[in-house]
Amino acid sequence: MKDLCDKLKSVFFKSINMPEPIEAIEKEERYYALHLNSYPPCPNPTQTMGIPPHTDTLFFTILHQSGNVSGLQVHKDGHGWVSVDPHPGALVVIVGDLLHILSNARFPNALHRAVVNNEQKQRLSFAYFYGLxxxxxxxxxxxxxxxEGPCFKSLKVKEYASLKVKYFNSALSFIKKSG
Incomplete structure (x- = not known):
């Protein structure tokens, strides 16, 4: 999975003609994490939330949704919450805050959530988080x-991570530059 992420990272950099800061990234340990989520059937899904709305902090997330049970939703401006249905063998790539910042907002980070279902099937998802x-x-x-200039102030990954822990989904507002 790490090799796939390294290749995707290079694709993102190349797509915006950004020189890849390989030396700066490779000389230190990057952050990787695998998160397994289990959502059992829920008789009344309106009474609970799987994972509340959020953006991912890191560079990007690769998500695998198992089975045929929906649960991932992405917020789309003008349309509200849109379901991302699982497809056999498919992976979902979710742009995180770090890529959003580095790309100067050209890659929008994805506000998303997980909802529970009342189907008689358990839903599983596997999220692989790729950081810097x-x-x-x-x-x-x-x-x-x-x-037209930077959308965000420059800062270190650990400084942004601290803001995200403290302010959650409002963290980007603390480093946004006013236009």
Whole structure:
């Protein structure tokens, strides 16, 4: 999974013509985590939430949804919550806050949640979180046409992680630059 993530990271950098900071990323330990989620059938799904709305802190998340039971929802402006139905053999890539910051908001981070279901099946998901070294300097990439300056202040990954722990989904507002 790490190799897939390293390749995806390179694809993201290349797609915005950003030189990949390989040396800065490779010299330190990156953060990886595998999170297994189990959602049992719920007779009254309106009374509980699987995982509340949030954006992922790290660079990106690769998610596998097992079976045919829906539960992942992404918030789409103008449409509200949209279900992301599972497809056999498919993976979902969720852009995280770190990629959102580095890309100067050209890759939007995804507000998403997990809801429970009243089907008679258990839902399982496997989330692989891919991060950057804690001392990596997050500086929005600005070398692209029509760039109007940075959307965010520069800071280290560990500084942003501290903001996220303290302010959760409001963390980005503390580093946004006013236009």
């Amino acid at each position: 070294p804690l001392d990596f300097q997050l500086s929005p990439y600005l070398d692209y046409p029509n760039c």
